[in-house]
Amino acid sequence: MIYEKMKKKHKLTSSMEDYLEAISVLGEEKGIVRVRDIGKVMKVKAPSVTGALKILSSKGLILHERYGYVDLTEEGKEMAGRIRKRHDTLIEFLTQVLGVDEKTAETDACRIEHAISPMTFMNLVKFVKEAAKGKKNRTRKADK
Numbered sequence: 001m002i003y004e005k006m007k008k009k010h011k012l013t014s015s016m017e018d019y020l021e022a023i024s025v026l027g028e029e030k031g032i033v034r035v036r037d038i039g040k041v042m043k044v045k046a047p048s049v050t051g052a053l054k055i056l057s058s059k060g061l062i063l064h065e066r067y068g069y070v071d072l073t074e075e076g077k078e079m080a081g082r083i084r085k086r087h088d089t090l091i092e093f094l095t096q097v098l099g100v101d102e103k104t105a106e107t108d109a110c111r112i113e114h115a116i117s118p119m120t121f122m123n124l125v126k127f128v129k130e131a132a133k134g135k136k137n138r139t140r141k142a143d144k
Contacts, residue, residue, distance in 0.1 A: 012079075016052060024080035062076050086121060087109050097128065
């Protein structure tokens with residue numbers, strides 16, 4: 001629910017959500033985030049990244065000075081975390097429950113994550129947790 005309020009407050013497009021997610025992932029992987037790194041991940045040129053960063057900055061989600069590094073604000077970190085959780089949950093569901101290969105799951109998760117309703121996502125999270133519990137219980141029984 002908090003995520004949806006934040007999303008409405010900031011009115012992020014799916015593209016802007018993808019930029020936030022990319023900044024978050026790059027920050028974890030590299031420690032610092034540069035415009036060129038975001039461009040590589042998003043498969044766009046630097047002017048496109050710069051335009052997106054201006055929008056995210058104006059919404060208070062990132063800090064970025066011209067030719068400088070990109071950092072998420074606290075609100076940006078929170079929103080990026082929610083976006084990543086949604087993405088990761090979808091990948092887990094697609095691979096672990098449906099048996100979809102990693103590459104297809106990644107592509108499909110990127111498409112689904114922007115369209116899924118909060119209610120459907122909450123139910124999906126519950127389902128994935130239950131499926132994981134069931135799998136652990138089946139594994140324990142098989143080991144005995």
